[in-house]
Amino acid sequence: MPIISIETTVKAPLEVCLDLSRSIDLHTISTKHTGERAVAGVTAGLIEFGETVTWRAKHLGVWQHLTSKITEYDRPHFFVDEMVSGAFKRFRHEHHFKQVNDGTLMLDVFNYTSPLGLVGKLADKVFLKSYMTRLLAERDRVIKQYAESGQWRNVVKIDRMIKG
Numbered sequence: 001m002p003i004i005s006i007e008t009t010v011k012a013p014l015e016v017c018l019d020l021s022r023s024i025d026l027h028t029i030s031t032k033h034t035g036e037r038a039v040a041g042v043t044a045g046l047i048e049f050g051e052t053v054t055w056r057a058k059h060l061g062v063w064q065h066l067t068s069k070i071t072e073y074d075r076p077h078f079f080v081d082e083m084v085s086g087a088f089k090r091f092r093h094e095h096h097f098k099q100v101n102d103g104t105l106m107l108d109v110f111n112y113t114s115p116l117g118l119v120g121k122l123a124d125k126v127f128l129k130s131y132m133t134r135l136l137a138e139r140d141r142v143i144k145q146y147a148e149s150g151q152w153r154n155v156v157k158i159d160r161m162i163k164g
Contacts, residue, residue, distance in 0.1 A: 002129045004110040008140040011103040012147035014076040016156070020143045021095050021106070022046045022070075022079065024053060025155040030142035031135070034058050041067065046156065049073035052084060059087075060131065068093075089113040106143070108136055 010017050020026050023046055024038050036057035038044070047053055047070055054067040066086030073079045076097055083091045091112035098105045110132060114124050146152045 001113045002124050004133050004136060006108045006136050006140060008106045008144055010106060010144045010147045014097045014099055014104050016147050016152050017104045017106055018076045018097050019046055019156045020146055020152055023155050026146060030139040089115045106140060110136055
């Protein structure tokens with residue numbers, strides 16, 4: 001079972017990074033190249049503990065639906081989304097946030113199992129792990145850009161941040 005781990009330092013508060021990471025709208029922006037959009041569950045704003053979102057996107061040339069659920073949540077330090085249904089046999093995406101001198105250290109840990117047994121394991125080695133790493137790195141790049149530039153205010157409503 002492959003594990004992808006990505007660290008990103010962002011010059012912004014923990015809460016901003018956490019809420020951008022939970023933003024359905026920002027996720028859509030970061031995956032625009034896949035045509036990804038939320039089609040069921042929470043389809044805009046911030047996803048909360050216990051809620052689900054279903055995404056429709058074109059990955060590796062195939063239109064897919066993937067539903068994930070927020071299964072753990074400890075504001076502002078941690079949350080987990082896990083696949084409920086989709087192309088993977090399973091996945092767990094941990095989002096960690098730690099205060100550092102000039103901002104926030106974000107750590108993404110993406111742990112997944114591909115479908116199709118040995119064929120899936122071969123796909124991991126040949127292209128899937130690198131594809132998923134690039135997808136997650138692009139997402140973190142967009143979070144960093146929005147957090148550091150102040151653009152986060154365009155996708156995260158302040159009143160919702162305070163309630164979360």
